[in-house]
Amino acid sequence: MSFAKKLAEMGVELPNAPAPAANYVPFVQIGDLVYVSGQISNGPDGFITGKLGADMDVAAGAAAARTCAISLLAQVKAACDGNIDRLVRVVKLTAFVNSTVDFTEQPKVVNGASDFLVEALGEAGRHSRSAVSAASLPLGVAVEIEGIFQIK
Structure with a gap:
């Protein structure tokens, strides 16, 4: 099954690629690799903001990470x-989670993106990753994720 058909089957319509918010490009292609700039958590109602370990739980953080994967x-x-x-x-x-100094569940938050990619893309969605804490993120968002992708 094609990725486009699988996403449609899941009820996911990829939005128009978000424009960069500053002086950078949204992606750079080198050979068959595409390096995508950090995508911030953004849903139908706007930016998904919050700090894990303070005013946001792991499930909400994982949902925010999923929106980053869709933008990627x-x-x-x-x-x-x-x-x-x-x-x-x-x-x-590479994922950044806006979290308190004592919050240690960053990998569970980022699973929201990883699980989505594997569900949507199968084996092609399996990837290496980092999940790190950030004291703050742009616009107060909960999650930002950048990625490297191979294309043909």
């Missing part, structure tokens, strides 16, 4: 001239 795929789709089926695999994610 939107950027990959843009890099592939609108054809997400040119994606070969997710190579690596």
Whole structure:
């Protein structure tokens, strides 16, 4: 099954790729690799803000991370001239979780993105990753994730 069909089956429509918020490009392609800039947690009602360990629980953080994964795929789709089926695999994610100094569940939060990618892309969605704490993130968002993707 194509990635586009699987996403549609899951009820996920990739949005237009978010524009950069500052002086950078949303992605850079080098050979068959696409490096996607950090995508922040953003839902239908706007930015998903909060601090894990203070005013946000792991489930809400994982949902925020899932929105980052959807934005990452939107950027990959843009890099592939609108054809997400040119994606070969997710190579690596680096995730930042807005969290308190004593919060230690960053990997569970980032599972929201990882689980989504594996569900949507199967084996092609399996990736290496880092999940780190951040004292704060732009605009107060809960999660920001950047990624490296292989395309054809």
